Amino acid sequence: MMTDSRKAELESRLNEAIIQLQQAQKSLRKDEFTHASIFIGNAQSQLPKMRIALATQTH
Numbered sequence: 001m002m003t004d005s006r007k008a009e010l011e012s013r014l015n016e017a018i019i020q021l022q023q024a025q026k027s028l029r030k031d032e033f034t035h036a037s038i039f040i041g042n043a044q045s046q047l048p049k050m051r052i053a054l055a056t057q058t059h
Helices: 004-029 033-055
Strands: none
Touching: 004 033
């Protein structure tokens, strides 16, 4: 069972990944491709850990 504090932590990390993707989108619109790729990389590095944490939870 996941605790409320763990849920809050994962939600916070997910929100950070979303922000990184939004920043990538803004950079892409400004033709700042290097910046966009960095933001995407930041989000990409966070997602596998969150996926594992969620996939290993029991109901």
